[in-house]
Amino acid sequence: MPSLEKARIISNSKQYHNLYIMEIEAPKTAKQCKPGQFLHIRSNPGLDPLLRRPLSLYDVDKKAAKISLLYKVVGKGTALLADMLPGENLDIMGPLGRGFSLPESAKKCLLVGGGVGMAPLLYLARELRRGGNELLVLYGVGNEKELLALERLEAIGSQVQIATIDGSRGLKGPLIPPLFSEILSNERIEFIYSCGPESMMKLWQEWAGINHIAGEVSLEEYMACGVGACLGCARKARPDNEFYVKICKDGPVFRLDELELE
Amino acid sequence: MDLTVNLGGIKLKNPVAVASGTFGYGLEYADFIEPEKIGAVIVKGTTLHPRPGNPGPRIYETPAGMLNAIGLENPGIEVFLREYLPRLRERQVTVISNIAGNSIEEYALMASLLQGQEGIAGIELNISCPNVKQGGIQFGTDPETVRQVVAAVKKETSLPVIPKLSPNVTDIAAIALAAAEGGADALSMINTLGGMAIDINRRKPVLGNVFGGLSGPAIKPVALKMIYQVYREVDLPILGGGGIVNHIDALEFFMAGAAAVSIGTGNFVNPCLALELLEGMEKYMQEQGFSSIQELVGIAHT
Ligand SMILES: Cc1cc2nc3c(=O)[nH]c(=O)nc-3n(C[C@H](O)[C@H](O)[C@H](O)COP(=O)(O)O)c2cc1C
Numbered sequence: 001m002p003s004l005e006k007a008r009i010i011s012n013s014k015q016y017h018n019l020y021i022m023e024i025e026a027p028k029t030a031k032q033c034k035p036g037q038f039l040h041i042r043s044n045p046g047l048d049p050l051l052r053r054p055l056s057l058y059d060v061d062k063k064a065a066k067i068s069l070l071y072k073v074v075g076k077g078t079a080l081l082a083d084m085l086p087g088e089n090l091d092i093m094g095p096l097g098r099g100f101s102l103p104e105s106a107k108k109c110l111l112v113g114g115g116v117g118m119a120p121l122l123y124l125a126r127e128l129r130r131g132g133n134e135l136l137v138l139y140g141v142g143n144e145k146e147l148l149a150l151e152r153l154e155a156i157g158s159q160v161q162i163a164t165i166d167g168s169r170g171l172k173g174p175l176i177p178p179l180f181s182e183i184l185s186n187e188r189i190e191f192i193y194s195c196g197p198e199s200m201m202k203l204w205q206e207w208a209g210i211n212h213i214a215g216e217v218s219l220e221e222y223m224a225c226g227v228g229a230c231l232g233c234a235r236k237a238r239p240d241n242e243f244y245v246k247i248c249k250d251g252p253v254f255r256l257d258e259l260e261l262e
Numbered sequence: 263m264d265l266t267v268n269l270g271g272i273k274l275k276n277p278v279a280v281a282s283g284t285f286g287y288g289l290e291y292a293d294f295i296e297p298e299k300i301g302a303v304i305v306k307g308t309t310l311h312p313r314p315g316n317p318g319p320r321i322y323e324t325p326a327g328m329l330n331a332i333g334l335e336n337p338g339i340e341v342f343l344r345e346y347l348p349r350l351r352e353r354q355v356t357v358i359s360n361i362a363g364n365s366i367e368e369y370a371l372m373a374s375l376l377q378g379q380e381g382i383a384g385i386e387l388n389i390s391c392p393n394v395k396q397g398g399i400q401f402g403t404d405p406e407t408v409r410q411v412v413a414a415v416k417k418e419t420s421l422p423v424i425p426k427l428s429p430n431v432t433d434i435a436a437i438a439l440a441a442a443e444g445g446a447d448a449l450s451m452i453n454t455l456g457g458m459a460i461d462i463n464r465r466k467p468v469l470g471n472v473f474g475g476l477s478g479p480a481i482k483p484v485a486l487k488m489i490y491q492v493y494r495e496v497d498l499p500i501l502g503g504g505g506i507v508n509h510i511d512a513l514e515f516f517m518a519g520a521a522a523v524s525i526g527t528g529n530f531v532n533p534c535l536a537l538e539l540l541e542g543m544e545k546y547m548q549e550q551g552f553s554s555i556q557e558l559v560g561i562a563h564t
């Protein structure tokens with residue numbers, strides 16, 4: 001069951017440019033977490049900005065009751081978050097939303113994470129490995145300094161292939177299927193998970209369709225309530241549908257066969 | 263300490279309600295707050311037929327507030343009665359239904375469908391939704407239409423009827439008087455203020471619906487003024503809201519003339535607010551020597 005909790009900030013530091021990792025201690029919340037879910041956090045006690053912000057669970061250590069959050073400073077809320085200090089309290093609500101499903105029997109899984117889209121995939125990778133799954137992770141960023149999750153991904157025993165826009169590491173180019181065609185032609189992928197820019201995920205959705213591979217994606221949207229009460233984070237699962245799904249409650253994770261990405 | 267309120271015939275265990283559209287159908291927040299402890303849960307605006315709502319983006323944060331253009335997405339009154347109401351009744355939640363129609367006849371028809379349903383304490387008439395092309399606001403800006411809608415609904419039901427007034431008018435007191443003439447049992451005010459935002463990179467309005475409704479602390483002074491005005495001119499209990507995020511805000515509303523208050527956007531910030539407010543209010547009342555919330559209502563009027 002999700003809860004409200006004042007979590008204690010253990011660390012909060014800039015990793016590179018506008019990318020930060022915050023670690024919090026949240027005994028009530030941590031034990032409830034599943035990969036792909038999110039925390040709805042308040043970045044300041046004042047009135048501006050007013051609303052909570054959804055942040056993916058980047059990593060969770062249930063034994064130590066610790067949760068890590070990976071975030072990019074993009075606006076007022078995340079800028080205030082970046083200013084918070086160890087020892088301070090963070091007002092969190094969660095875990096919320098529908099997370100990733102984990103295979104019942106061990107599979108070869110492909111994880112495709114673009115930029116901060118890697119945020120929900122690290123904890124997923126950890127849980128997948130615990131379940132004995134074999135992982136190939138495709139990790140795409142602008143330049144190699146943004147590969148914040150790389151060490152942890154390798155430490156849990158996943159095979160990682162990198163793409164950078166500037167060619168500073170791995171393949172040079174965007175994280176799209178053609179760039180990895182050679183690598184993928186030798187793999188027997190059984191399930192795909194992805195998070196990142198929607199235009200990128202759309203190409204992977206097409207690739208998965210052609211190769212008859214099932215999978216899941218995690219979507220992002222501005223949210224107000226986070227629990228399906230305000231109906232603010234609506235989108236159509238398919239353009240010609242009449243009704244809308246809510247990212248916070250029906251998602252943020254959706255099966256590839258549930259929606260048409262744009 | 264007496265916190266009970268009689269809001270035009272609706273007995274509230276405490277004077278804090280949660281506002282329509284911000285609390286779903288009452289159970290979405292149940293992991294965080296027990297809805298049966300809240301003074302009243304005003305459920306999402308419901309229409310005769312299901313409505314898909316507006317295309318996104320539907321919400322946008324603004325300084326100390328937010329814009330929304332949900333467009334009254336709801337499953338229709340039949341689904342509400344069949345699927346949601348029984349669960350609320352089982353938990354003994356004080357439910358106020360919120361309805362919006364496309365015509366005076368549709369408001370009346372919905373009122374007749376609610377009549378006799380066990381578990382509904384009252385009807386809030388949404389004649390002030392700024393986000394739909396038909397229904398809502400066009401019924402709330404002309405005094406004569408307001409009178410007719412309220413009278414038509416009153417004919418169909420014995421439930422207390424609470425028109426929800428729009429702040430997007432030049433003379434709120436005239437609208438409130440018309441609602442009283444139509445037979446309203448109480449008044450709910452205010453709904454959101456019309457607003458918009460523009461994305462300078464796309465050079466387009468942010469909201470899918472172009473216009474939205476502004477809510478949150480940014481509108482509190484407007485809400486207070488309108489309630490203060492209406493309290494002077496109309497002899498009906500007021501359910502006051504608009505920007506309440508703490509007990510001090512709430513106390514201001516009581517002093518301006520609200521008999522009870524509603525929390526909307528504040529729920530998104532703190533889902534437990536509706537009950538936490540009570541503690542702050544009680545403490546203030548104790549310290550200042552008040553024994554009943556009714557003593558505070560309209561006390562700021564000289
Ligand atoms: C996301 C959202 C949805 C709303 N939906 C409705 C609705 O369906 N019916 C209605 O009468 N008011 C609706 N409102 C208005 C609120 O009930 C309330 O009157 C308004 O937001 C002002 O109060 P606040 O500043 O406390 O939010 C909605 C407000 C928001 C923010």
